[in-house]
Amino acid sequence: MLETKLFLAIEKELDQIVQLAEKCITETNAASTNMEEAQFRNFQNLAAATDSVLVLENFIAYQIGRKKVDASVGRRILQDMESLDQKAREICRQQPEEILRRLRMELVRLYLGFLVRKFIAERKS
Numbered sequence: 001m002l003e004t005k006l007f008l009a010i011e012k013e014l015d016q017i018v019q020l021a022e023k024c025i026t027e028t029n030a031a032s033t034n035m036e037e038a039q040f041r042n043f044q045n046l047a048a049a050t051d052s053v054l055v056l057e058n059f060i061a062y063q064i065g066r067k068k069v070d071a072s073v074g075r076r077i078l079q080d081m082e083s084l085d086q087k088a089r090e091i092c093r094q095q096p097e098e099i100l101r102r103l104r105m106e107l108v109r110l111y112l113g114f115l116v117r118k119f120i121a122e123r124k125s
Helices: 002-027 038-050 055-065 070-089 097-124
Strands: none
Touching: 002 070, 002 097, 038 055, 038 070, 038 097, 055 070, 070 097
């Protein structure tokens, strides 16, 4: 029952998540930077391999430091992940921490998928 409620809550947020990802790409001009699709895919792959938002945030900061990720794009992604954390907290009021953790990571995974798609669409057009 809880899983169904969470799935429905995620469905309600999809349009906002798509818009958040698309704004990140357009407002930072990510397609005009030296970033490549592979860098976004790396974020997506790490998100699929872990349930820890902190691990992902650490990796993004590391990539910014190595100048593999444009700083404005990387900072915006981190900022958007914080917004997704707040959204997860709103949805999971009074739920166990494990439910919040899973939902938060699922929102981030969706966001990163939309981010990749928008980046490719902008880069290839």
